[in-house]
Amino acid sequence: MAKDPVRVLVTGAAGQIGYALVPMIARGVMLGPDQPVILHMLDIPPAAEALNGVKMELIDAAFPLLKGVVATTDVSEACAGVNVAVMVGGFPRKEGMERKDVMSKNVSIYRSQASALEKHAAPNCKVLVVANPANTNALILKEFAPSIPECNITCLTRLDHNRALGQISERLDVQVCDVKNVIIWGNHSSTQYPDVTHSTVTTKDGEKAVPGLVNDDEWMKGGFIKTVQQRGAAIIKARKLSSALSAASSACDHIRDWVIGTPEGIWVSMGVYSDGSYNVPPGLIYSFPVTCKDGKWSIVQGLSIDEFSRKKMDATAIELADEKALAYSCLN
Numbered sequence: 001m002a003k004d005p006v007r008v009l010v011t012g013a014a015g016q017i018g019y020a021l022v023p024m025i026a027r028g029v030m031l032g033p034d035q036p037v038i039l040h041m042l043d044i045p046p047a048a049e050a051l052n053g054v055k056m057e058l059i060d061a062a063f064p065l066l067k068g069v070v071a072t073t074d075v076s077e078a079c080a081g082v083n084v085a086v087m088v089g090g091f092p093r094k095e096g097m098e099r100k101d102v103m104s105k106n107v108s109i110y111r112s113q114a115s116a117l118e119k120h121a122a123p124n125c126k127v128l129v130v131a132n133p134a135n136t137n138a139l140i141l142k143e144f145a146p147s148i149p150e151c152n153i154t155c156l157t158r159l160d161h162n163r164a165l166g167q168i169s170e171r172l173d174v175q176v177c178d179v180k181n182v183i184i185w186g187n188h189s190s191t192q193y194p195d196v197t198h199s200t201v202t203t204k205d206g207e208k209a210v211p212g213l214v215n216d217d218e219w220m221k222g223g224f225i226k227t228v229q230q231r232g233a234a235i236i237k238a239r240k241l242s243s244a245l246s247a248a249s250s251a252c253d254h255i256r257d258w259v260i261g262t263p264e265g266i267w268v269s270m271g272v273y274s275d276g277s278y279n280v281p282p283g284l285i286y287s288f289p290v291t292c293k294d295g296k297w298s299i300v301q302g303l304s305i306d307e308f309s310r311k312k313m314d315a316t317a318i319e320l321a322d323e324k325a326l327a328y329s330c331l332n
């Protein structure tokens with residue numbers, strides 16, 4: 001029997017990431033090849049005409065799984081009955097703007113969109129925040145949507161995770177699908193800590209630890225970390241636009257693994273509400289290694305943390321606490 005359609009909201013749908021993401025969702029990349037979807041696309045009034053253009057293209061592409069398209073600038077209509085919400089819309093930093101000005105705009109957007117989701121979304125709606133500052137936007141959303149379970153509110157660090165897999169695969173000249181269990185700890189920012197301590201490569205002689213294969217501590221603790229931390233900026237410099245293709249693909253990976261489950265023996269990175277695991281302060285949305293089963297994520301426990309990792313994990317937590325304080329100061 002055909003499945004009932006799932007309603008998926010994409011905010012900022014007329015933007016770069018939105019344009020890459022909506023066809024992936026309509027093709028089944030996010031929720032599977034047998035899962036019909038209804039797309040809800042939200043953008044702001046100045047982008048209404050472009051948004052309608054995206055809707056026209058979705059119709060023209062005749063996606064078999066796509067059972068309906070709502071394209072609107074009305075946040076209540078956009079959120080009505082949605083089962084999955086991918087929050088890509090936000091206010092970007094413009095020339096001459098202070099950090100506080102950008103935070104203040106995004107706090108106000110995420111506060112009002114949280115209330116709309118709380119009122120209109122389906123009860124067990126899963127939320128993924130992509131727009132920067134992603135962790136803190138997700139935290140604000142959590143604060144202002146108290147009836148949405150906190151475990152349903154996450155932010156995207158899967159792109160950083162995939163970037164780390166890509167860098168290891170290039171360095172060792174192995175297939176990216178044979179590399180697993182890197183970790184992104186902390187903020188989706190240049191303080192994030194991409195950690196290869198526990199990662200492995202599947203070889204014809206079995207699983208081998210990445211640190212032993214790379215055998216270059218200086219690179220793993222220096223160039224590798226910096227490349228992953230700065231990759232978004234490098235893409236913007238090269239394209240003059242954001243990393244829309246890889247962000248859209250990673251957003252699909254994030255939701256797919258969350259809904260369908262992570263494969264046996266594999267963990268992924270997700271920004272989730274900290275429960276104090278690994279001595280990360282509770283009350284932050286922080287990226288951890290997680291496995292997913294039956295639509296729920298759980299933080300991988302018991303990994304050993306060396307002194308180098310501890311310092312990096314603490315530094316990114318401090319940045320998140322500062323962002324949280326700044327965000328709260330914008331609420332008054």
Ligand SMILES: NC(=O)C1=CN([C@@H]2O[C@H](COP(=O)(O)OP(=O)(O)OC[C@H]3O[C@@H](n4cnc5c(N)ncnc54)[C@H](O)[C@@H]3O)[C@@H](O)[C@H]2O)C=CC1
Pocket residue numbers: 011012013014015016017018042043044047088089090091092109129130131132133134156157159160188232241242243244247
């Ligand atoms: N977490 C991650 O891994 C990544 C996050 N990003 C972030 O994703 C966001 C989107 O990036 P792009 O698509 O390249 O930007 P973009 O500027 O092309 O698109 C953003 C869209 O959001 C819309 N928008 C603005 N305010 C809105 C509101 N209140 N409600 C609904 N829509 C609104 C804009 O009109 C625009 O169409 C940015 O914040 C960017 O920094 C980008 C790459 C990776």
Ligand SMILES: O=C([O-])CC(=O)C(=O)O
Pocket residue numbers: 132159231232233235242243
């Ligand atoms: O800074 C940005 O907008 C881009 C970004 O987050 C990324 O590519 O990781």
